[in-house]
Amino acid sequence: MTVGNKRRQPSLAQLRAFAAVAEHLHFRDAAGAIGMSQPALSGAVSALEETLGVTLLERTTRKVLLSPEGERIAVRAKAVLGEVGALLEEAEAVRAPFTGVLRLGVIPTVAPYLLPTVLRLVHERYPHLDLQVHEEQTTSLLDGLTSGRLDLLLLAVPLGVPGVSELPLFDEDFVLVTPLDHWLGGREGIPREALRELNLLLLDEGHCLRDQALDICREAGRDDVPVTTTAAGLSTLVQLVAGGLGVTLLPRTALTVETSRSDQLLTGYFADPAPTRRIALAMRAGAARGAEYEELAAALRQALRPLSVRVVGQDT
Numbered sequence: 039m040t041v042g043n044k045r046r047q048p049s050l051a052q053l054r055a056f057a058a059v060a061e062h063l064h065f066r067d068a069a070g071a072i073g074m075s076q077p078a079l080s081g082a083v084s085a086l087e088e089t090l091g092v093t094l095l096e097r098t099t100r101k102v103l104l105s106p107e108g109e110r111i112a113v114r115a116k117a118v119l120g121e122v123g124a125l126l127e128e129a130e131a132v133r134a135p136f137t138g139v140l141r142l143g144v145i146p147t148v149a150p151y152l153l154p155t156v157l158r159l160v161h162e163r164y165p166h167l168d169l170q171v172h173e174e175q176t177t178s179l180l181d182g183l184t185s186g187r188l189d190l191l192l193l194a195v196p197l198g199v200p201g202v203s204e205l206p207l208f209d210e211d212f213v214l215v216t217p218l219d220h221w222l223g224g225r226e227g228i229p230r231e232a233l234r235e236l237n238l239l240l241l242d243e244g245h246c247l248r249d250q251a252l253d254i255c256r257e258a259g260r261d262d263v264p265v266t267t268t269a270a271g272l273s274t275l276v277q278l279v280a281g282g283l284g285v286t287l288l289p290r291t292a293l294t295v296e297t298s299r300s301d302q303l304l305t306g307y308f309a310d311p312a313p314t315r316r317i318a319l320a321m322r323a324g325a326a327r328g329a330e331y332e333e334l335a336a337a338l339r340q341a342l343r344p345l346s347v348r349v350v351g352q353d354t
Contacts, residue, residue, distance in 0.1 A: 046089045047089070048086050048089050048090065049082075049085075050119070050122060051082055052082045052083070052085055052086035052089070053086070053115045053118055053119055054072055054082075054119060055068070055072070055074065055078075055079045055082035055083050055086070056082070056083050056086050056094060056108075056111070056112070056115055057112065057115045057116055057119055058071050058072045058074075058079070059079070059083055059095065059102060060104055060108065060109075060112035060115070060116075061185075063101065063102050063103065063104070064101070064102060065079060065080055065102060083095065090111070092105075092107045092108075092111065093105050093107060093108070094107065094108035094111055094112075095108055096108075116185065119185075119186060120184075120185070120186050123186035124186075124325075124326060127189070127325065127326040127327055128326035134166075135327075135329075135330050136164040136166065136167045136330060137166045137167060138167070138168060139168045139170060139189075140167055140168065140169050140170065140189050140190060141170045141172065141182075141187070141188045141189045141190070142156075142169060142170065142171050142172070142188070142189070142190050142191070142192060143171075143172045143173075143174055143179040143182055143183065143188040143190070143191045143192070143193070144171060144172070144173050144174075144179075144191070144192045144193065145173075145174070145175065145176055145179065145192070145193045145194065145245075145246060146173055146174075146175065146245065146271060146272075147194075147241075147245065147246070147247040147272060147289065147292065148192055148193060148194070148291075148317060149171075149173045149192075150292070150295060151289075151291040151292050151295055152192065152291060152317070152342070153171065155338070155341050155342060155345075156192070156338065156341075157169070158341075159337055159338060159341045163337060164334075172188060175244045175245060175246070176193055176194070176197075176244075176246045177244065179191050179193060180197065180199055180202070180320075183202065183320065183321070183322060184199075184201065184202070184322070189321070189325075189327070190319055190320070190321050190331055190334075191319065191320040191321075192317070192318075192319055192320075193246070193317070193318070193320060194246050194247070194250065194315050194316065194317055194318075195316050195317070195318040195320065196316070197320060201322060201323050202320050202321070202322065202323060203320065203321055203322070203323045203325075203328075204318045204319070204320050205318055205319040205320070205321070205331060205332060205335040206316055206317075206318045206350040206351075207316075207317050207318050207319065207335060207338055207339055207342060207349070207350060208316070208317055208339070208342055208345075208347040208348055208349045208350055209314050209315070209316050209317075209347065209348045209350065210289050210290045210291055210314060210315060210317065210345075210346070210347040210348070211289075211290050211307075211308070211312040211313070211314050211346075212250075212251075212254065212287045212288065212289055212290075212308070212312065212313045212314065212315065213287070213288055213289075213290060213293060213305050213306065213307055213308070213312075214228060214285055214286075214287060214305070214306035214307070214308070215276060215279050215285060215286050215287070215288050215293075215296075215297060215303055215304075215305055215306075216279065216285045216303070216304050216305075216306060217279060217280065217281075217282045217285075217302060217303065217304070218302055218303070218304055219282075220285060220304065222236075222285070222306045223304030223305075223306060224304045224305065224306065225306045225307070226306070226307045227307070227308075227309040228306050228307065228308045228309060229308075229309055230254070230257065230258040230308060230309075230313065231258050231259060232258075233254065233255050233258040233260055234255075234258055234259055234260040236284070236285050237283075237284035237285065238251065238255065238263055238284060238285060238286065238287070239267055239268070239269070239275055239278050239279060239283060239284040239285065239286045240252070240263070240268055240269075240275075240286070241268060241269055241270070241271070241272070241275060242268045242269065242270050243268075247272075247289070247315075248268075250315055251286075251287050254287065254313040257313070267283055267284070272288065272292055272296050273296060273299070276288070276296045276297065276299065276300065276303065277299070277300065279303060280300040280302040280303050281302075287313070289315060290345075290346040290347065291345055291346070291347065293305065293346075316350070317347075318335075319331060319334070319335050319338070339351070
């Protein structure tokens with residue numbers, strides 16, 4: 039290349055458009071995901087192909103596929119967009135801590151029970167922070183974190199995901215929720231082995247709480263949990279229990295909210311050590327606002343002490 043003959047460079051809008059299409063493999067879905075009209079998105083991808091001199095997509099009447107070259111470029115595009123997001127995050131952190139936008143992702147089995155505490159804390163201590171909350175399942179949240187769509191997550195750990203750091207908040211016990219006439223209703227010191235014989239109701243696939251319940255059953259020596267009825271949320275699950283369809287496991291933070299809706303329920307408590315889950319904040323490793331997130335985690339640990347949980351790193 040001769041001096042002065044500069045190669046054309048793609049725009050960020052073109053890269054975002056292509057990255058969205060590469061993720062969704064559907065122009066309408068991709069356009070909706072990034073808030074762009076479908077014609078504008080299609081035009082941006084075509085412009086990127088022209089700029090790079092590479093065919094990125096194989097377009098058919100039914101679906102969109104990445105070309106072999108497109109698969110390679112998609113990896114680079116995602117990396118570039120991630121670095122741009124980190125640059126903006128760095129600038130925001132330098133400008134002033136706890137200001138600007140913070141996009142927090144929360145799993146459904148945590149959101150209704152902890153968000154009141156989180157929102158009150160942010161409102162009182164960080165009034166200039168624009169907190170935006172997104173309730174999604176764990177897989178979607180992790181995708182959002184690694185892609186830069188989300189900044190911080192509130193969810194159950196461990197995650198075991200490279201490039202993601204965890205800031206533990208607390209551990210909480212699971213309790214057994216039963217109908218009124220169940221033989222374990224209201225009991226304390228229930229051995230885990232009792233789970234081997236129970237008709238256990240579970241959440242739908244995709245919820246980490248479902249996986250945790252199955253893990254608890256396996257630890258109790260039960261490998262098969264016949265799934266005849268499932269629910270999309272804990273509220274429905276508890277109502278199924280009240281109707282006599284079975285029993286379920288609830289985390290302690292959800293107990294008061296969910297069982298107060300019916301007088302047809304009893305709660306049973308496991309013998310020590312009870313099955314537990316750990317809740318934490320999760321961030322990208324090396325995040326520019328990492329010090330802020332660590333300070334927020336410390337503040338949350340203090341704010342969560344009144345709940346029926348064991349705060350990590352503090353006496354309860």
